[in-house]
Amino acid sequence: MPVISLESYLLVGMMLFAFGMFGIxxxxxxxSVLLGFELVMNAAxxxxxxxxxxxxxxxxxxxxxxxxxxxxxAESVVILALIIAVYQKMNTxxxxxxxxxxx
Amino acid sequence: MELKEIIFFxxxxxxxxxxxxxxxxxxxxxxxxxLLITFFGVGGLFVYLSADFLAxxxxxxxVGGVMILVLFAIMLSEKVYNVSIFHASKxxxxxxxxxxxxxxxxxxxxxxxxxxxxxxxxxxxxxxxILGGLLLNEYLLPxxxxxxxxxxALIGAVVLIxxxxxxxxxxxxx
Amino acid sequence: MTLSMPPIPNLHAIAPEIxxxxxxxxxxxxxxxxxxxxxxxxxxxxxAGLALAGIFSxxxxxxxxxxxxxxxxxxxxAQFFKIIFCLAGLMVIGISVRYLTLEGFSLxxxxxxxxxxxxxQMIMASGTHLLxxxxxxxxxxxxxxxxxxxxxxxxxxxxxxVKYFLLGSFSSGIFLYGIxxxxxxxxxxxxxxxAGKVAGAELTGLxxxxxxMMGAGFAFKIAAVPFHFWTPDVYEGSPTSVTAFMSVGxxxxxxxxxxRVFSSAFGTLRxxxxxxxxxxxxxxxVTGNLVALRQTNIKxxxxxxxxxxxxxxxxxxxxxxELGISSMLLYLxxxxxxxxxxxxxxxLLNRVGxxxxxxxxxxxxxxxxxxxxxxxxxxxxxxxGIPPTAGFAGKFYIFMAAVKxxxxxxxxxxxxxxxxxxxxxxxxIMRMYMVxxxxxxxLNVSTALSAILLIAVVGIIAIGIFPGFCxxxxxxxxxxIL
Numbered sequence: 137m138p139v140i141s142l143e144s145y146l147l148v149g150m151m152l153f154a155f156g157m158f159g160i161x162x163x164x165x166x167x168s169v170l171l172g173f174e175l176v177m178n179a180a181x182x183x184x185x186x187x188x189x190x191x192x193x194x195x196x197x198x199x200x201x202x203x204x205x206x207x208x209x210a211e212s213v214v215i216l217a218l219i220i221a222v223y224q225k226m227n228t229x230x231x232x233x234x235x236x237x238x239x
Numbered sequence: 240m241e242l243k244e245i246i247f248f249x250x251x252x253x254x255x256x257x258x259x260x261x262x263x264x265x266x267x268x269x270x271x272x273x274l275l276i277t278f279f280g281v282g283g284l285f286v287y288l289s290a291d292f293l294a295x296x297x298x299x300x301x302v303g304g305v306m307i308l309v310l311f312a313i314m315l316s317e318k319v320y321n322v323s324i325f326h327a328s329k330x331x332x333x334x335x336x337x338x339x340x341x342x343x344x345x346x347x348x349x350x351x352x353x354x355x356x357x358x359x360x361x362x363x364x365x366x367x368x369i370l371g372g373l374l375l376n377e378y379l380l381p382x383x384x385x386x387x388x389x390x391x392a393l394i395g396a397v398v399l400i401x402x403x404x405x406x407x408x409x410x411x412x413x
Numbered sequence: 414m415t416l417s418m419p420p421i422p423n424l425h426a427i428a429p430e431i432x433x434x435x436x437x438x439x440x441x442x443x444x445x446x447x448x449x450x451x452x453x454x455x456x457x458x459x460x461a462g463l464a465l466a467g468i469f470s471x472x473x474x475x476x477x478x479x480x481x482x483x484x485x486x487x488x489x490x491a492q493f494f495k496i497i498f499c500l501a502g503l504m505v506i507g508i509s510v511r512y513l514t515l516e517g518f519s520l521x522x523x524x525x526x527x528x529x530x531x532x533x534q535m536i537m538a539s540g541t542h543l544l545x546x547x548x549x550x551x552x553x554x555x556x557x558x559x560x561x562x563x564x565x566x567x568x569x570x571x572x573x574x575v576k577y578f579l580l581g582s583f584s585s586g587i588f589l590y591g592i593x594x595x596x597x598x599x600x601x602x603x604x605x606x607x608a609g610k611v612a613g614a615e616l617t618g619l620x621x622x623x624x625x626m627m628g629a630g631f632a633f634k635i636a637a638v639p640f641h642f643w644t645p646d647v648y649e650g651s652p653t654s655v656t657a658f659m660s661v662g663x664x665x666x667x668x669x670x671x672x673r674v675f676s677s678a679f680g681t682l683r684x685x686x687x688x689x690x691x692x693x694x695x696x697x698x699v700t701g702n703l704v705a706l707r708q709t710n711i712k713x714x715x716x717x718x719x720x721x722x723x724x725x726x727x728x729x730x731x732x733x734x735e736l737g738i739s740s741m742l743l744y745l746x747x748x749x750x751x752x753x754x755x756x757x758x759x760x761l762l763n764r765v766g767x768x769x770x771x772x773x774x775x776x777x778x779x780x781x782x783x784x785x786x787x788x789x790x791x792x793x794x795x796x797x798g799i800p801p802t803a804g805f806a807g808k809f810y811i812f813m814a815a816v817k818x819x820x821x822x823x824x825x826x827x828x829x830x831x832x833x834x835x836x837x838x839x840x841x842i843m844r845m846y847m848v849x850x851x852x853x854x855x856l857n858v859s860t861a862l863s864a865i866l867l868i869a870v871v872g873i874i875a876i877g878i879f880p881g882f883c884x885x886x887x888x889x890x891x892x893x894i895l
Binding site: 153170173 | 547
């Protein structure tokens with residue numbers, strides 16, 4: 137198998153995706169969760185570009201990656217604003233400490 | 240191995256390793272910097288996919304924009320040397336998901352017979368012009384929608400952060 | 414490559430979307446000009462915009478236009494959903510006005526963001542290209558994160574927003590990965606092209622995984638068990654008006670996209686995904702109803718009830734065909750009336766700081782205000798599915814469709830669940846009529862809120878007695894995609 141193949145890209149994307157999901161599940165800190173989310177978005181973007189390059193004649197996959205980058209940026213802005221608003225109010229961004237709703 | 244392949248290998252390895260560091264390091268500043276390396280690594284991989292515009296965007300948006308924002312948010316909100324940042328009870332399910340995802344995707348994606356386009360590797364063309372054409376023709380609608388989405392994010396961030404709301408609220412309560 | 418001026422698409426076809434967007438921007442601008450003062454005018458403007466968009470959608474429903482916008486269908490099916498979104502949005506704006514002033518968050522941006530969320534839902538309903546659907550979904554999701562955390566000085570609202578984001582990002586990642594696999598497999602993102610490729614290909618693990626991951630992404634948005642963890646906390650913590658919005662609009666939008674994607678792109682895999690949705694549907698109905706039984710907070714109870722309703726809706730989806738899907742559409746329309754109405758009554762009882770959220774706060778409501786107790790009675794009976802309310806008609810058609818298409822046992826499970834659900838709805842009614850009032854409840858009556866409650870009650874009773882008109886509309890809509 138050649139080093140630069142679709143499979144190697146998929147492997148990298150898959151690792152990033154799995155790590156990102158691991159981060160989203162296990163992290164306590166809201167910003168760390170956001171970092172995990174960025175990994176997931178990057179993984180998907182990388183895979184789209186790889187498919188676009190290796191299997192598709194057109195570059196429609198790259199367009200999708202472009203949208204993913206823009207979306208991830210927009211989403212981070214909102215989330216970080218939210219995190220700071222939470223911090224101003226509760227003085228913490230630890231998710232387990234932000235836990236009054238139960239039932 | 241050719242030089243090209245060696246560089247690719249280094250890039251890919253750095254991306255994956257730093258990706259792991261992002262979710263495993265205890266200091267949040269360190270994991271943010273690990274994410275920086277991941278962003279650069281993915282940007283480098285984009286170059287290998289003849290996606291020059293994407294590589295540039297990746298660096299500009301993620302490294303220049305998102306990363307700075309994240310660092311600011313960390314400094315504004317968190318005691319930087321916070322050590323306990325894992326849910327102790329969720330590490331096991333997290334590892335299960337990690338393992339499960341790896342096994343399933345490895346089986347399904349890597350072993351799947353992809354229809355590789357012949358000569359995919361040979362030419363590297365600039366893509367900016369084609370992307371621009373696609374965005375303004377076929378993808379005009381999502382392009383417009385995402386501009387609205389950015390507007391929504393902008394409004395939202397301002398609404399959530401600004402202070403004057405509080406004053407108004409006290410006024411309303413009186 | 415030569416660049417040419419792209420042809421200007423037929424703007425009439427996307428008139429509802431344009432109207433909603435322009436209204437949103439207008440609200441934002443006017444809010445800037447009039448810094449102080451009441452925001453009632455803005456709410457009225459937003460509601461008027463939605464009403465206009467709804468009328469345009471209705472016109473387009475009757476005379477569907479061919480459109481040259483790629484990845485965007487202007488068929489009757491999409492228009493039916495757009496009417497639901499506009500109606501739901503209008504009602505939510507109506508119940509918000511006084512509530513926001515009381516809680517001290519009366520801001521023009523609120524209406525603007527609600528309109529943008531509705532725009533996202535409309536795009537989802539019309540999208541025939543996975544990128545369009547995904548972008549619409551994200552527009553809706555981002556707006557909802559903001560709305561959930563809108564009461565930023567209430568710890569509960571903060572918590573709801575953070576939790577919604579956590580689960581939202583998780584589901585969005587899974588959905589995105591599903592799209593990515595479908596793209597890798599078929600080389601296209603257009604639903605019809607994907608359908609062609611999928612029909613020709615044999616069933617591989619990859620294809621199945623793509624279907625499951627996309628299904629899971631949608632299941633998060635419709636709050637189906639086991640993807641429902643976020644629902645109760647987010648519904649309880651968010652501002653009540655936002656909860657009302659979240660329980661209807663996004664759910665309907667996710668169903669709209671789900672039906673379109675699964676019945677067109679993965680139509681040939683019907684056997685496989687039907688099994689998947691049967692399991693989801695049963696788990697959702699049972700869990701939703703059983704957990705709702707022991708809730709003491711009305712918002713939490715309605716959250717679990719909305720989970721259960723997603724289960725009933727999925728019964729219609731499993732039944733499929735013109736009957737199943739049209740009964741789903743009808744039910745979603747009715748659900749918009751009764752659920753937003755119920756939250757409207759919760760707002761009526763709301764006192765600053767989350768009091769009025771307990772079911773006990775409804776004690777003796779009939780003694781304090783006969784009208785509001787009657788209104789709540791109608792909503793509860795309708796949610797429980799008791800004739801002559803619309804909720805009965807809706808459930809009846811869904812279970813009939815299931816029986817006719819050979820899922821008798823699924824319909825039986827649905828009916829049994831519906832019977833269980835009657836218990837917790839009746840409990841609210843009991844509190845209102847049988848128990849003496851504790852401390853005197855204060856009602857936040859306002860013209861807008863009363864008008865919306867009146868519309869909802871009239872809508873429920875009218876559809877309950879004459880379901881034919883709406884059902885015909887739903888049937889014509891469904892034929893455009895089957």
